[in-house]
Amino acid sequence: MKPYVEKRLNESTLIRLFSSITQEADLKWHRDRQDRIIEVIHSNGWLFQRDDSVPALLSSGDILEIAANEWHRVIKGNGELIVKITEGKKKKLTKKQKKIAQAAPPPDEITGADFKALNKNVDEANPRQYGAPKGSKRAEELEDASDLYAKGDVKGAARIRRKMEKPHMKESTQLLERQELREMISDISEGMKLDELLKELDQYIQEKKGKSPKGLSKAVKKSLDKKADKRCLTRGSVYSEFRKGLAAFLSSGSRKGMSAHQWAHARVNSAQPSKKWATVKKRKKCPKKKK
Numbered sequence: 001m002k003p004y005v006e007k008r009l010n011e012s013t014l015i016r017l018f019s020s021i022t023q024e025a026d027l028k029w030h031r032d033r034q035d036r037i038i039e040v041i042h043s044n045g046w047l048f049q050r051d052d053s054v055p056a057l058l059s060s061g062d063i064l065e066i067a068a069n070e071w072h073r074v075i076k077g078n079g080e081l082i083v084k085i086t087e088g089k090k091k092k093l094t095k096k097q098k099k100i101a102q103a104a105p106p107p108d109e110i111t112g113a114d115f116k117a118l119n120k121n122v123d124e125a126n127p128r129q130y131g132a133p134k135g136s137k138r139a140e141e142l143e144d145a146s147d148l149y150a151k152g153d154v155k156g157a158a159r160i161r162r163k164m165e166k167p168h169m170k171e172s173t174q175l176l177e178r179q180e181l182r183e184m185i186s187d188i189s190e191g192m193k194l195d196e197l198l199k200e201l202d203q204y205i206q207e208k209k210g211k212s213p214k215g216l217s218k219a220v221k222k223s224l225d226k227k228a229d230k231r232c233l234t235r236g237s238v239y240s241e242f243r244k245g246l247a248a249f250l251s252s253g254s255r256k257g258m259s260a261h262q263w264a265h266a267r268v269n270s271a272q273p274s275k276k277w278a279t280v281k282k283r284k285k286c287p288k289k290k291k
Helices: 095-102 137-150 154-173 178-188 194-206 218-230 235-252 260-270
Strands: 005-008 013-018 034-043 047-050 063-066 072-075 081-090
Touching: 137 154, 137 235, 154 235, 154 260, 218 235, 218 260, 235 260
Parallel strands: none
Antiparallel strands: 005 013, 013 081, 034 063, 034 081, 047 072
Protein backbone atom coordinates (compact mmCIF):
# COMPACT_ATOMS: atom_id res chain seq x y z
CA MET A 1 0.00 0.00 0.00
CA LYS A 2 1.59 3.28 -1.08
CA PRO A 3 1.57 6.24 1.32
CA TYR A 4 -0.24 8.46 -1.19
CA VAL A 5 -3.03 8.58 -3.73
CA GLU A 6 -2.69 10.12 -7.15
CA LYS A 7 -4.39 10.91 -10.43
CA ARG A 8 -2.58 10.97 -13.75
CA LEU A 9 -3.59 13.98 -15.87
CA ASN A 10 -1.68 12.88 -18.96
CA GLU A 11 1.30 10.74 -19.95
CA SER A 12 3.83 12.89 -18.10
CA THR A 13 1.85 14.79 -15.46
CA LEU A 14 0.11 13.65 -12.29
CA ILE A 15 -1.32 15.02 -9.05
CA ARG A 16 -0.25 13.26 -5.85
CA LEU A 17 -1.74 13.65 -2.35
CA PHE A 18 -0.18 12.58 0.95
CA SER A 19 -2.85 12.42 3.66
CA SER A 20 -2.54 13.91 7.13
CA ILE A 21 -2.92 10.36 8.51
CA THR A 22 -0.01 8.97 6.48
CA GLN A 23 2.32 6.94 8.69
CA GLU A 24 5.86 8.37 8.97
CA ALA A 25 7.29 4.85 8.65
CA ASP A 26 5.83 4.65 5.12
CA LEU A 27 7.70 7.74 3.90
CA LYS A 28 10.91 6.04 2.83
CA TRP A 29 13.99 7.17 0.92
CA HIS A 30 13.55 6.41 -2.77
CA ARG A 31 14.67 7.39 -6.25
CA ASP A 32 13.00 7.56 -9.66
CA ARG A 33 14.16 6.51 -13.10
CA GLN A 34 13.34 9.83 -14.73
CA ASP A 35 13.90 13.53 -14.09
CA ARG A 36 11.01 15.19 -12.30
CA ILE A 37 9.76 18.70 -11.65
CA ILE A 38 7.69 18.96 -8.48
CA GLU A 39 5.26 21.86 -7.96
CA VAL A 40 3.89 22.18 -4.43
CA ILE A 41 0.16 22.92 -4.56
CA HIS A 42 -0.50 22.69 -0.82
CA SER A 43 1.69 21.91 2.19
CA ASN A 44 1.18 22.18 5.91
CA GLY A 45 4.55 21.71 7.61
CA TRP A 46 5.85 19.02 5.25
CA LEU A 47 9.58 18.91 4.43
CA PHE A 48 11.68 17.67 1.51
CA GLN A 49 15.15 16.17 1.89
CA ARG A 50 17.78 15.21 -0.65
CA ASP A 51 20.59 12.77 0.05
CA ASP A 52 23.38 14.40 2.12
CA SER A 53 21.27 17.56 2.64
CA VAL A 54 19.24 19.00 5.49
CA PRO A 55 15.41 18.94 5.22
CA ALA A 56 13.77 22.02 3.66
CA LEU A 57 10.28 23.27 4.51
CA LEU A 58 7.80 22.99 1.61
CA SER A 59 5.45 25.90 0.84
CA SER A 60 2.70 26.36 -1.76
CA GLY A 61 4.20 27.44 -5.08
CA ASP A 62 7.64 25.88 -4.48
CA ILE A 63 9.26 24.25 -7.53
CA LEU A 64 11.71 21.36 -7.05
CA GLU A 65 13.86 19.73 -9.71
CA ILE A 66 14.84 16.13 -8.97
CA ALA A 67 17.32 14.34 -11.22
CA ALA A 68 16.82 10.72 -12.24
CA ASN A 69 18.20 8.21 -9.70
CA GLU A 70 18.65 10.93 -7.06
CA TRP A 71 17.79 9.69 -3.57
CA HIS A 72 15.20 11.82 -1.73
CA ARG A 73 12.22 11.68 0.63
CA VAL A 74 9.42 13.76 2.15
CA ILE A 75 8.95 14.22 5.90
CA LYS A 76 5.44 14.37 7.34
CA GLY A 77 3.96 17.69 8.44
CA ASN A 78 0.70 18.52 10.20
CA GLY A 79 -1.85 18.35 7.37
CA GLU A 80 -1.98 17.19 3.76
CA LEU A 81 0.70 17.53 1.09
CA ILE A 82 -0.48 17.96 -2.51
CA VAL A 83 2.04 18.16 -5.36
CA LYS A 84 1.98 18.25 -9.14
CA ILE A 85 4.64 16.03 -10.72
CA THR A 86 5.93 16.46 -14.27
CA GLU A 87 8.02 13.51 -15.42
CA GLY A 88 10.79 13.38 -18.01
CA LYS A 89 11.60 10.30 -20.07
CA LYS A 90 12.98 7.30 -18.21
CA LYS A 91 16.72 7.11 -18.58
CA LYS A 92 18.40 3.86 -19.52
CA LEU A 93 20.83 2.49 -16.96
CA THR A 94 24.48 1.82 -17.77
CA LYS A 95 25.90 -1.68 -17.18
CA LYS A 96 27.46 -0.46 -13.93
CA GLN A 97 24.18 1.09 -12.77
CA LYS A 98 22.30 -2.12 -13.59
CA LYS A 99 24.66 -4.14 -11.37
CA ILE A 100 24.15 -1.65 -8.54
CA ALA A 101 20.39 -1.67 -9.08
CA GLN A 102 20.25 -5.47 -8.80
CA ALA A 103 21.63 -5.24 -5.27
CA ALA A 104 19.45 -2.30 -4.25
CA PRO A 105 15.70 -1.76 -3.86
CA PRO A 106 13.99 -0.96 -7.19
CA PRO A 107 13.26 2.70 -7.97
CA ASP A 108 9.80 4.08 -7.36
CA GLU A 109 7.53 3.03 -10.23
CA ILE A 110 4.54 5.22 -10.95
CA THR A 111 1.40 3.19 -11.60
CA GLY A 112 -1.40 5.74 -11.29
CA ALA A 113 -3.51 3.07 -9.56
CA ASP A 114 -5.41 5.29 -7.14
CA PHE A 115 -7.97 7.84 -8.18
CA LYS A 116 -8.45 10.84 -6.00
CA ALA A 117 -8.82 13.73 -8.40
CA LEU A 118 -7.46 17.04 -7.21
CA ASN A 119 -7.23 18.43 -10.70
CA LYS A 120 -6.48 22.07 -11.39
CA ASN A 121 -6.38 21.74 -15.18
CA VAL A 122 -9.85 20.84 -16.44
CA ASP A 123 -8.99 20.84 -20.13
CA GLU A 124 -6.21 18.25 -19.77
CA ALA A 125 -8.09 15.92 -17.41
CA ASN A 126 -11.66 15.98 -18.74
CA PRO A 127 -12.64 13.92 -21.78
CA ARG A 128 -14.57 15.61 -24.58
CA GLN A 129 -17.87 14.20 -23.37
CA TYR A 130 -17.59 16.42 -20.30
CA GLY A 131 -18.63 19.26 -22.60
CA ALA A 132 -16.19 21.73 -21.07
CA PRO A 133 -14.08 23.32 -23.84
CA LYS A 134 -11.44 25.85 -22.84
CA GLY A 135 -12.90 29.22 -21.94
CA SER A 136 -16.48 27.94 -21.57
CA LYS A 137 -18.66 28.66 -18.54
CA ARG A 138 -18.80 24.94 -17.73
CA ALA A 139 -14.98 24.69 -17.74
CA GLU A 140 -14.77 27.63 -15.34
CA GLU A 141 -17.37 26.10 -13.02
CA LEU A 142 -15.56 22.75 -13.04
CA GLU A 143 -12.31 24.48 -12.17
CA ASP A 144 -14.02 26.41 -9.33
CA ALA A 145 -15.39 23.15 -7.90
CA SER A 146 -11.98 21.49 -8.21
CA ASP A 147 -10.25 24.37 -6.43
CA LEU A 148 -12.75 24.34 -3.56
CA TYR A 149 -12.40 20.59 -3.16
CA ALA A 150 -8.60 20.83 -3.11
CA LYS A 151 -8.89 23.43 -0.34
CA GLY A 152 -11.10 21.13 1.70
CA ASP A 153 -14.39 22.95 1.03
CA VAL A 154 -16.40 19.84 0.12
CA LYS A 155 -19.77 21.52 0.63
CA GLY A 156 -18.86 24.40 -1.69
CA ALA A 157 -17.72 22.01 -4.42
CA ALA A 158 -20.88 19.92 -4.04
CA ARG A 159 -23.13 22.99 -4.38
CA ILE A 160 -21.42 24.04 -7.61
CA ARG A 161 -21.59 20.55 -9.15
CA ARG A 162 -25.24 20.07 -8.10
CA LYS A 163 -26.21 23.40 -9.67
CA MET A 164 -24.27 22.59 -12.87
CA GLU A 165 -25.85 19.21 -13.53
CA LYS A 166 -29.46 19.92 -12.49
CA PRO A 167 -30.49 21.51 -15.87
CA HIS A 168 -29.01 18.55 -17.78
CA MET A 169 -30.58 15.73 -15.77
CA LYS A 170 -33.69 15.43 -17.95
CA GLU A 171 -31.61 15.77 -21.11
CA SER A 172 -29.18 13.03 -20.10
CA THR A 173 -31.83 10.46 -19.17
CA GLN A 174 -33.24 10.68 -22.69
CA LEU A 175 -29.86 9.59 -24.08
CA LEU A 176 -29.60 6.44 -21.94
CA GLU A 177 -30.44 3.00 -23.30
CA ARG A 178 -33.51 1.38 -21.72
CA GLN A 179 -31.49 -1.25 -19.84
CA GLU A 180 -29.04 1.37 -18.54
CA LEU A 181 -31.93 3.63 -17.57
CA ARG A 182 -33.65 0.88 -15.56
CA GLU A 183 -30.43 0.14 -13.70
CA MET A 184 -29.78 3.82 -13.08
CA ILE A 185 -33.31 4.38 -11.75
CA SER A 186 -32.88 1.42 -9.40
CA ASP A 187 -29.62 2.88 -8.10
CA ILE A 188 -30.64 6.50 -7.67
CA SER A 189 -34.10 5.68 -6.22
CA GLU A 190 -32.24 4.52 -3.11
CA GLY A 191 -29.98 7.58 -3.10
CA MET A 192 -29.52 10.06 -0.31
CA LYS A 193 -30.19 13.73 0.28
CA LEU A 194 -27.44 16.30 -0.20
CA ASP A 195 -26.42 16.26 3.49
CA GLU A 196 -26.00 12.48 3.40
CA LEU A 197 -23.92 12.77 0.24
CA LEU A 198 -21.66 15.31 1.93
CA LYS A 199 -21.26 12.98 4.90
CA GLU A 200 -20.03 10.23 2.57
CA LEU A 201 -17.56 12.58 0.91
CA ASP A 202 -16.20 13.77 4.25
CA GLN A 203 -15.85 10.16 5.38
CA TYR A 204 -13.96 9.33 2.17
CA ILE A 205 -11.41 12.07 2.80
CA GLN A 206 -10.77 10.86 6.35
CA GLU A 207 -10.29 7.20 5.50
CA LYS A 208 -6.77 5.97 4.85
CA LYS A 209 -7.50 2.86 2.83
CA GLY A 210 -11.06 3.59 1.75
CA LYS A 211 -12.22 0.01 2.42
CA SER A 212 -14.56 0.53 5.37
CA PRO A 213 -18.31 0.66 4.61
CA LYS A 214 -18.74 3.21 7.43
CA GLY A 215 -20.64 6.31 6.33
CA LEU A 216 -22.52 4.70 3.41
CA SER A 217 -26.28 4.42 3.66
CA LYS A 218 -27.90 0.97 3.93
CA ALA A 219 -29.49 1.43 0.52
CA VAL A 220 -26.17 2.27 -1.18
CA LYS A 221 -24.36 -0.60 0.58
CA LYS A 222 -27.11 -3.00 -0.47
CA SER A 223 -26.79 -1.91 -4.11
CA LEU A 224 -22.97 -2.12 -4.03
CA ASP A 225 -23.06 -5.52 -2.31
CA LYS A 226 -25.19 -6.89 -5.17
CA LYS A 227 -22.68 -5.59 -7.72
CA ALA A 228 -19.74 -7.03 -5.76
CA ASP A 229 -21.33 -10.47 -5.31
CA LYS A 230 -22.49 -10.69 -8.92
CA ARG A 231 -19.00 -9.88 -10.28
CA CYS A 232 -17.06 -11.83 -7.62
CA LEU A 233 -15.38 -8.69 -6.24
CA THR A 234 -14.56 -7.91 -2.62
CA ARG A 235 -17.17 -5.65 -1.06
CA GLY A 236 -14.56 -3.40 0.56
CA SER A 237 -12.88 -2.64 -2.76
CA VAL A 238 -16.26 -1.83 -4.35
CA TYR A 239 -17.07 0.60 -1.49
CA SER A 240 -13.69 2.25 -2.09
CA GLU A 241 -14.34 2.53 -5.84
CA PHE A 242 -17.72 4.15 -5.16
CA ARG A 243 -16.20 6.78 -2.85
CA LYS A 244 -13.52 7.60 -5.40
CA GLY A 245 -16.29 8.19 -7.93
CA LEU A 246 -18.01 10.62 -5.54
CA ALA A 247 -14.75 12.51 -5.01
CA ALA A 248 -14.01 12.58 -8.74
CA PHE A 249 -17.46 14.05 -9.45
CA LEU A 250 -16.64 17.08 -7.29
CA SER A 251 -13.02 17.58 -8.26
CA SER A 252 -12.72 16.65 -11.93
CA GLY A 253 -16.23 16.71 -13.40
CA SER A 254 -18.48 14.28 -15.20
CA ARG A 255 -20.56 13.83 -18.32
CA LYS A 256 -23.35 16.40 -18.57
CA GLY A 257 -26.46 15.62 -16.59
CA MET A 258 -24.85 13.06 -14.27
CA SER A 259 -25.47 13.20 -10.52
CA ALA A 260 -22.75 12.30 -8.03
CA HIS A 261 -24.38 8.93 -7.36
CA GLN A 262 -24.75 8.15 -11.04
CA TRP A 263 -21.11 9.01 -11.68
CA ALA A 264 -19.93 6.90 -8.72
CA HIS A 265 -22.06 3.91 -9.79
CA ALA A 266 -20.85 4.30 -13.38
CA ARG A 267 -17.27 4.11 -12.10
CA VAL A 268 -18.06 0.92 -10.17
CA ASN A 269 -19.80 -0.60 -13.21
CA SER A 270 -16.80 -0.02 -15.48
CA ALA A 271 -14.09 -0.89 -12.95
CA GLN A 272 -12.14 -4.09 -13.52
CA PRO A 273 -9.13 -5.43 -11.55
CA SER A 274 -7.13 -5.40 -14.79
CA LYS A 275 -7.55 -1.62 -15.25
CA LYS A 276 -4.76 0.51 -13.80
CA TRP A 277 -7.05 3.23 -12.46
CA ALA A 278 -9.39 0.81 -10.69
CA THR A 279 -9.10 -0.41 -7.07
CA VAL A 280 -11.63 -3.25 -7.21
CA LYS A 281 -10.23 -6.66 -6.32
CA LYS A 282 -11.31 -10.22 -7.13
CA ARG A 283 -12.40 -12.51 -4.32
CA LYS A 284 -10.44 -15.67 -3.63
CA LYS A 285 -13.72 -17.58 -3.58
CA CYS A 286 -16.82 -16.41 -5.43
CA PRO A 287 -20.20 -16.51 -3.62
CA LYS A 288 -22.64 -19.20 -4.69
CA LYS A 289 -25.42 -18.03 -6.95
CA LYS A 290 -28.89 -18.17 -5.46
CA LYS A 291 -31.25 -20.58 -7.21
